[in-house]
Amino acid sequence: MDGVDAQIAEWRAYVTKAPAVDGRDVDELEAHLRDQIDELDMAGLTDDEAFLVAVKRIGDLDTLSREFAREHSGRLWKQLVLRGEDEPARPSSGWFEAFVLALAAAITIQAARLLADFPGEPPGWLLRNLGLFVLPFLAGYFSRRRQLDLCGWALTAAPFLVTGLVVNLYPFRAGSATELVVGLHLPVVLWFAVAYPYMGGTIRSQERRMDFVRFTGEWAIYYALLALGGGVLLGLTTLILEPIGTDVAERVVEWVLPSGAAGAVIVAGWLVESKQRVVENMAPVLTMIFTPLFAVMLTVAAATYAVSGFTRAFDRELLGVFDALMVVVLGLVLYAMSAREPSEPAGLMDRIQLLAVMSALLLNLMVLGSMAARIGDLGFTPNRIAALGLNLVLLVNLAGAAWLSLRFLRGRIALHGLERWQTSYLPIFALWAATVVAVLPPLFAFT
Secondary structure: OOHHHHHHHHHHHHHOOOOOOHHHHHHHHHHHHHHHHHHHHHOOOOOHHHHHHHHHOOHHHHHHHHHHHHHHHOOOHHHHHHHOOOOOOOOOOOHHHHHHHHHHHHHHHHHHHHHHHEEEEEEEHHHHOOHHHHHHHHHHHHHHHOOOOHHHHHHHHHHHHHHHHHHOOOOOOOOOOHHHHHEEEEEEOOOHHHHHHOOOOOOHHHHHHHHHHHHHHHHHHHHHHHHHHHHHHHHHHHHHHOOOHHHHHHHHHHHHHHHHHHHHHHHHHHHHHHOOOHHHHHHHHHHHHHHHHHHHHHHHHEEEEEEOOOOOOHHHHHHHHHHHHHHHHHHHHHHHHHHHHOOOOOHHHHHHHHHHHHHHHHHHHHHHHHHHHHHHOOOHHHHHHHHHHHHHHHHHHHHHHHHHHHHHHOOOOOHHHHHHHHHHHHHHHHHHHHHHHHOOOHOOOOO
């Protein structure tokens, strides 16, 4: 049944992209689809035949099934499902909602910036609350797009309210290490909070979690493009205004940069929703380019440190670089997994990804050894605890991913098993980030 599970995962991933389809409905339809497949299996059909006929029988999804067939024109289900009807009308792109919420985020960040200029305000509160000034608007956008009920809205707002109270009621000392650690980890916690409205409240669905992984990668691409375009525009604007006076150019940057950075968070989310196919066409190309490059870099780095005997400890800056690198590699592997067809057999890119994961795993072990030595010599600090926890979380994830990838390459499991490991592990990252925000500051007396 691994082949059928992969086909169902592919069908579900496609169906759930429709903005009008609720996650709970998809769960019910999948259950109905599986019942149909079981019935057809008992009637003597093969797994592939049962899947194709079962998809055809789901009358409520005729429109989406025909679109699914158009996207996969080389497959048999095109003959069974595609009947030549007209294209369905596309739903509203929601650009006006995105514009209003992006404007609200831009105004909020400017109000916070102005308040930070007043005397008497403790330094660092702006950094602690940065995610709270922007990400609630992105969560609100998806809550409206997914048409959540009142309970869904309440569950969406709860993490933002709780974390807002925590980071603002804690008596942080000005410029303390715990304040900096919280400021860096709170956006991670809130990004996982955005997952609930994005997934339409279906947080237990493995496929919807993979959809959120896909959204995160596509959002990062669009945000980077917006940042590049905005940076060019802002640079040209300052050059044009420079003859009037440097103060004018500085004022433009001072006002436009924070507002643009905040508003682009929502605009990038809207672009992913309305322009998915553009990025979906780019995703395989991007992963094909960057995965080998990262694999080579990681392999060379791991081999160099291993051959040199790793006789000296990493300094603090280098440890931070390696942590960031391993997070990027994990994100790249996740995005590559979400961008591929579940039914495709293992190929060269899967072997390259395994090489990248194994190299990252080796580097992670080296970094953990260095961290243990530093903690033994210098003791525990908030930064070291946060970094140590992140590396342990990454170690378990990379080890599991390496083992399952090896089994996938040997044909022992389907890709669905590897996807299930990664999507089931995502809450661990959220839990650790939340622990850093809520537990670490009082543990170190907010110093």
